[in-house]
Amino acid sequence: MTKSLLRKRGGHESGKVGMIELFFDLVFVFAVTQLSHGLLAHLSAMGWLQTAFLLMAVWWVWIFTSWITNWLDPERIPVRVALFVMMLGGLVMSASIPEAFGTRGLAFAAAYVAMQLGRPLFACWAVRTETLERRRNFQRIAVWAAFAGIFWIAGGLAEPELRICWWAVALLIDLAGPWMMFRVPGLGRSSTADWDVDGSHMAERCGLFVIIALGESLLVTGATFSGMAWTGGAWLGFFSALVGSIAMWWIYFDTGAEAGHQRISHSKEPGRIARVAYTYIHVLIIGGVIVSAVADELALMHAEETSFAGISAMLGGPIMYLLGNALFKWVSNDRPTPPLSHLLGLLIILALIPMAYGRLYSPLILTCITTCVLVLVAVWEHLALRRPPPEIDP
Structure with a gap:
């Protein structure tokens, strides 16, 4: 029988933040520094708008990863490996921030989509032996991530002056997902009862x-x-x-x-x-x-x-x-x-x-x-x- 990768709930240490999670956060120290320096270097109305887009993307990667590590046990080797891979994607995304609306738009978008889509796909595998409701939850999240990813990649391939339009659509899809309970035809919708976070x-x-x-x-x-x-x-x-x-x-x-x-x-x-x-x-x-x-x-x-x-x-x-x-x-x-x-x-x-x-x-x-x-x-x-x-x- 496959051992569950879910966090154990109810114990004294059940809600404790692990060292691997703190290690993962170091990537986002770099991301926050890149955002502040980027805004300082492009202190204009467009600079404000672009920084807001990039901040939302950085936050969305981090907070969704926090949701996943709330459910999955980061002390288990498969989950640790997934976090290490996410760190690689996070570093690429963070390094791309200064030129995300310039020459590195595709690198930023590809790293973002890889993390946003790869995370729920990994979770689908991790909970394959769990309840149908839990499996369906991650399947819906993966569908929404894939749909938004189309527009992120299209923006990365587009000319810099058109990129923000593609990414605006992508970001709206990402932001709407939790609010719409990740409703997907044929898969139904999640509920806040499904999100039994610690x-x-x-x-x-x-x-x-x-x-x-x-x-x-x-x-x-x-x-x-x-x-x-x-x-x-x-x-x-x-x-x-x-x-x-x-x-x-x-x-x-x-x-x-x-x-x-x-x-x-x-x-x-x-x-x-x-x-x-x-x-x-x-x-x-x-x-x-x-x-x-x-x-x-x-x-x-x-x-x-x-x-x-x-x-x-x-x-x-x-x-x-x-x-x-x-x-x-x-x-x-x-x-x-x-x-x-x-x-x-x-x-x-x-x-x-x-x-x-x-x-x-x-x-x-x-x-x-x-x-x-x-x-x-x-x-x-x-x-x-x-x-x-x-x-x-x-």
């Missing part, structure tokens, strides 16, 4: 990716600062970037990550929370960190003047991050509304838009203001959630 593992995996993004932000800040003359303005920009990263960590990890962890771990339908809160919403959080890292570097390098797109990064990064966290906490923690502290932070940054684009603030001052807003949000939420409930007189 909530503890999913929450920890996504938290680790947030750490990857924040770590890359610190690396960018440190590398930029080390190559500059250490003037008063440079020290202020360096301090602002560091405090901003700490505030981002606090906003996500102080209460939100653990509350989400507890909610999905004890949910009767963890697949529903994993799909919305962790698969879709978390990309906003990751994108906010990456864009904020670009903004911090711009504030250090161009403290007095920057472009329209640069100002957009200084405002857009914190907006994406606060919006992502607000939605995550709203969806995953049974809140009647998003956190008031996050909504106020968003309103303050939105109110800065006319003054920022009117050049009333220098890039350095603007990034210091957005850092103060992040600190305000972090402190407000921390104090509000730890305030003792009012006493009720008998």
Whole structure:
């Protein structure tokens, strides 16, 4: 009898993230670095759009792999080998990012499709002796990946100016898959009950990716600062970037990550929370960190003047991050509304838009203001959630 490759559930170590998964994540440290450097090198409306496409592709590869390793045991040799092959594809894809809309479009698309299609095909083989519902789930995912792959490859073969149109269709298909429950004629549709994920593992995996993004932000800040003359303005920009990263960590990890962890771990339908809160919403959080890292570097390098797109990064990064966290906490923690502290932070940054684009603030001052807003949000939420409930007189 073939030994199952599924994770064992219910034990003390069942939801633990394995060392092989952390090793796999190193590829995505490189990918995040490539994305931030790519946006910095092409800081324009088209650069923003292209980076958004590439971020979604990188995230989709990573989060779908996290779903697979949630079901399959990465300590088993076949699963380990599959992850090593995925690492090869991830490195090729990451190395192609700077020229994905140039000379390496086909390499990027081929690596992406190979991972997105190869992963569910491997899973189909891995669960061949399991229940029909589980086999059907991976078969449907493979069909959707193959359909989207046609457009990814077509875009890779197309002229660079037409590539984004093909890839837009491909990305829409990829994003629609989980939302449409991977419905396939003749194979039916999945349900969130089929996605019996280990909530503890999913929450920890996504938290680790947030750490990857924040770590890359610190690396960018440190590398930029080390190559500059250490003037008063440079020290202020360096301090602002560091405090901003700490505030981002606090906003996500102080209460939100653990509350989400507890909610999905004890949910009767963890697949529903994993799909919305962790698969879709978390990309906003990751994108906010990456864009904020670009903004911090711009504030250090161009403290007095920057472009329209640069100002957009200084405002857009914190907006994406606060919006992502607000939605995550709203969806995953049974809140009647998003956190008031996050909504106020968003309103303050939105109110800065006319003054920022009117050049009333220098890039350095603007990034210091957005850092103060992040600190305000972090402190407000921390104090509000730890305030003792009012006493009720008998």
